[in-house]
Amino acid sequence: MRDPLVELTDRGLYCRAGDFYIDPWQPVERAVITHAHGDHAVAECEHYLTAAPGRGLLALRVGESADIQPLAYGAPIVHRGVGVSLHPAGHILGSAQVRLEHHGEVWVVSGDYKLGPDPTCAPFESVRCHCFISESTFGLPIFRWAPPAATMQDVAAWWRANQQAGRTSLLLCYALGKAQRLLAGLDPELGPIYVHGAVERCAAVYRAAGVPLPAAPPVLEAARGVDFERALILAPPSAQGTPWTRRFKRPVRGFASGWMQIRGTRRRKVVDRGFVLSDHADWNELLGAIAGTGAERVFLTHGYAQAMARHLRERGLDAHPLATRFVGEAGGDELSNVHVHSDMPDESVSMPDLSDIPEAPDDEEAMPPDLSDMPESPDDEEPTA
Amino acid sequence: MRPFAALYAALDETTRTSEKVAAIRAYLAAVPPEDAAWAVYFLIGRKPRQAVSTRKLRAWVSEAAGVSEWLFDECHEAVGDLAETAALLLPPPTRTTTLPLHRWVEDRLLPLAGKDEAAQKADLRTAWDELDRNERLVFHKLITGAFRVGVSQRLVIAALAELGELAPATVAHRLMGAWQPSAAQFRGLVAAESDQPATSRPYPFLLAHPLEGDPAELGERDAWQAEWKFDGIRAQIVRRGGQLFVWSRGEELIGERFPELAPVAGRLPEGTALDGEILPWRGPDILPFAELQRRIGRKNLSRTILAEVPVTFLAFDVLEAFGRDIRERPLSERRQILEPLLAPLVGDVLRLSPVVAAPTWQELAGLRQGSRARNVEGLMLKRRAAPYGVGRVRGDWWKWKLDPLAVDAVLVYAQSGSGRRASLFTDYTFAVWDEGALVPFCKAYSGLTDAELAEVDRFVRAHTLERFGPVRAVTPELVFEIGFEGIARSRRHKSGVAVRFPRILRWRRDKTPADADHLDALKALLAT
Known part of the structure; x- marks a missing residue:
């Protein structure tokens, strides 16, 4: 079996063939950014690639001086033999799914997405692929949005x-x-x-x-x-x-x-x-989007990845949770061909270093327990007279 | 059902008591009295018996929603509320209904319990097709006997009092005891003069507040009556109309569970209401509360258990004497009525709570230190000049308990909570050491701040060793100081001990599991 086109490393999703990361968690040389929320766009990478409508938001997030290459939706580029194109994800302005093609195999990394109408950004576009890495923030059937x-x-x-x-x-x-x-x-x-x-x-x-x-x-x-x-x-x-x-x-x-x-x-x-107003896909949208890609293999990340994967497996799909840095429902033990952060504890009996456990990401919807917000937001202080 | 579901949502959505009272009042004024009667019944915490088991509801909802039962469970874990999970999972209704609340309750809900499974399932399917999400939530809570809403009885009383232009105490009293919701009953509740027979009705219990500071701050020692704080079941004995009624604080008639009381208490004069505590008491000794729990749990009281755990009613106040409500009289006068009233009957079954004699606060504090040896929790301090107030009046009754017993224990299991703690791991099991292994000894839910809960929740997610349904076994790393009120031997618990009212006193970040206490330390407390 061929190496996976995208693998999970301790810096985030990595495309080895193209030597670049998608939404890395730490500064890297080359980063493709799906959108400008803080848990997807880390500062201090050397080169950024992002969808053209999202350029301004990414600059706001990582700094005006950063090297950001904008790419029009749907426009293909080739980097080290890997075809890369960005397609609307319908999450926020400039949000994109990342399509990767290498030796005839197509992978799509969804980033965050929704299918519902939103006048502030381009609507989600369904992209056919062999393997789909989908978010599953709201991957339980209790999450079904009203119009x-x-x-x-x-x-x-x-x-x-x-x-x-x-x-x-x-x-x-x-x-x-x-x-x-x-x-x-x-x-x-x-x-x-x-x-x-x-x-x-x-x-x-x-x-x-x-x-x-x-x-x-x-x-x-x-x-x-x-x-x-x-x-x-x-x-x-x-x-x-x-x-x-x-x-x-x-x-x-x-x-x-x-x-x-x-x-x-x-x-x-x-x-x-x-x-109840979300910029993430609800249960039915997730199922619809996944079916729409025609993917044979599906990896799920964020939120209720494990439950959603099991449900898809029951329906005959080769679906697994993809562990992310964010401790949540991710159960990485089910993945064999992707490097996974072990969330199994060691056997020591010392106090855990709680600073090691990541804070909730700053996309308010990425994790259920605590809804946080932009880290740099409280600049709106009382003016001093 | 819709207006009631809207009221439920409104009460759920606001944290302001004034808005809650206004919402209840507006609802009660707007709906027919037979609906209002049922609403009051439910809002003050009474509920019909469970008609459908949660197991069946889970199976039928899973089937109707087209989800596997394991997926239902995942959803339940995320939501933390079964009725809400079911409401969210079901497909949207195709019809609407304007059937009023009392018809829902009387025609659809109450008969459900007596039906066979197939008929129950059919009824639920019909209901689901008529009810929207909010209505289903309320409906599910009612059929599973889990209806609870975030209002205290005090707020319901306040709304009724406003509506009827009555004193809250009058409304509170009318709500006590057994009554059947009906239009006439509701009119009686808010009527200027009550014409309802009230033979069995108890009085609202006066509740004590914990004393945090120095009792000397309460003023002169002489102004206060001190009694032991006994650990039993708070109860009221009402003797009227030739009958005897024993009420729990939860307003349940519990006389049948304590058959030894009737032969003696039945000889009280007509028109008597006593406030007191039911205690397990054999020969000269008060038994631990755990002994009483052994017999509470039983449907049939065998001769053996009656002999092993006999009970006594320890009277400490009189609210009605010779047919007259004497609650407005000061405690000193009520005590003077109580003592001769009880005197001819005092024995093993009926006792008088002794007044603890100690001329100074200092001497009283000294006696309090001996509480555990007496099998009491500490002292009660009651203002001699105070009337018997309604509910949680502050300042007249104080409970001055001993500091809790405490041990350091290790977090070993976590489960997600319910309500506002849904989808957070907030329900914990703690263990202590025994011969090199950690033995679980109690569960505790309260005592941490929201920030600490969130931190422990992250720890649980990152350190799960094993899942057992909703329960996660976690790496034994975190140490907490667990406080509890009492401890008794228990054959039902692996640790061999059962603790009473366990709660988290604080997170011992400075300690490692190796520093946690041993079971021997717990067992040593048995003797104190």
Whole structure:
């Protein structure tokens, strides 16, 4: 049997034939980046390749001075004999699936993706392949999304009800992607929309890329004494409980995420209202996308990889979980031909070095237990007079 | 069902008590009284008996949703709530229904328990096709006997009191005891004058708060009555209408489980309500609570168990005497009524809680140190001038318990929690050393902060040795200090001991498993 075209190393997914990494976890020489979320785009690589619409967001993430080569969706390049092309993943602006072709064998690495409608990015494109490495963040059948339009209507109704009660609507969401998707879907006629600085920085890149978004000034640029009572505020979850939110009198807190599907997660976040809105594929979308590739072999990564793989195997597919750096449901022992991080403990009885256990990635939806957010987001401090 | 499911969701969605009260009040005012009656019944924590086993629900939902049962279990583990898992997995309904709550309960839900499996399954399929996700959640909780909602009885009482313009204590009292939900019953609940017969009805229990500080801060020693804090089952004995009713704090009639009480308590004067504690007591000795648990669990009380674990009712307060509610009178007066009332009946079955005599706080503290030898948990301090309040009134009754017993133990198993802890590994089993091996001795769920829980959760995921269904065996590395109230020998536990009210006191990051305690240390506590 031939060497796998993509293998898992301690730096992340690696294509040996082409000598490059896909979404590496540590700085490497050559990195293909599926999208600019922090758990997929690490800084300080020497060369980056990413989809052209995502260039600005990647520069925001890894620095303007980084060497980033943009590639148009669908345009093929050949690197050391490996054909590489990028195809829309529908996750956020510029998100891409990576198609690799070598000696007639085609692999696709999905990155994060969704099939549902999103006005802020190009829709997911199904790419035929022999082997598909798919995300499975929401790979359980309890995750089935309502149509996003219905969820947007729920958000609007919530906002109106809060306005009638004279209370600010504080809607927490991931600053990159989810916030812009919400902005694009909200009716600016309903009332003023303000954003956290972290949301604004990403929104500016979206606008520069030609994505129409309604006006939504940063809270800190609002005139002194402005009344936020009728306003809707978009902010990352990290803003909750900081001095930044104290300017809003008795805000009603909402949270937009796929994890809001589970009541326990919502309660743990101590928010008043959860909106199920995800930039990841739900169970049915995952099954549809996997079937659409026609792949004979499937590897699953993130979230409920083990359960999803077992379900696919029961349906006759050669499917296995791919262990990632992120401890989660990944059960790497089922993989034989791919190097896997052992998550088996050693036999020592000393205290574990807990700093070794990675923090939750900063894509809010990558791991169930804790929804975190952009690491560099809390720059939106109170101005000192 | 829809308005009730919407109320359930509204209560679930807000953390503010004022909004919860407003939501309950708005619901009760809007629906017909027969629906309101059932809603109150469920909201204060009463529930119909389980009609469908969770095993059957799991099998039927898996079949209807087209998922394997192992996949159902994976989902259940992620959600942490069976009723919710089932609601999320089922295909969307094709119809809607406006059948009101009381019809759902009386025509569809209650008859379900008496039906055979095939009929139950057919009924569920029909229901699933009519109910949306929120309604199914509530429906599943009701049929599995697991209905719980995040409101305290106090909030329901507050909403009813607002609605009927009544004193909360009046509503609280009307809600006590056995009653059947109906339109008339609900009208009686919020009516200005209660015309309902209340022969069996107990009074709301007054609950004590733990005393954290120095009792001297409570003021003059003389202003307080001290009693031992006994470890038994809190109960109220009501003698009215020629009958005897024994109520638990959970408002269950428990007289049948303690048949020895009736012959003596039945001789109390008509119109008496006593507050006290049911205790296992043989000859001169109070037995450990674990002994009482042996007999609580049994359906049939054999002569042997009655002889081995006889009980006593230890009375410490009187709420009604000669047909009059005397709760407003100060404790000192109630005690003067209680003592002569009980005197002719005192013996093995009925006892009077002794007042602990110690002229100073210092002497009292000294007596408290001897609590374990007496098989009591510490002391109760009750303000002599205080009336018998309703519920958890702060400041009149304090429980001044001994510090918990504690050992250092190693985390060996973890299981995901439920509710807000769903999909986090938060339910732990701890072990101590015995002849070179770790022997599990207790489970504990509480005591860690959210940040610590998240950290332990990551540890569990990264250090799983083996999976047993939802349970993960983990590398024995983390050490915690486990506190508990009491300890007794147990043949049912591998460790040979059973501890009472175990909880995590703190994470001992400074300790390695080798530093954890030995079973001998636990067994040594048996003697204290």
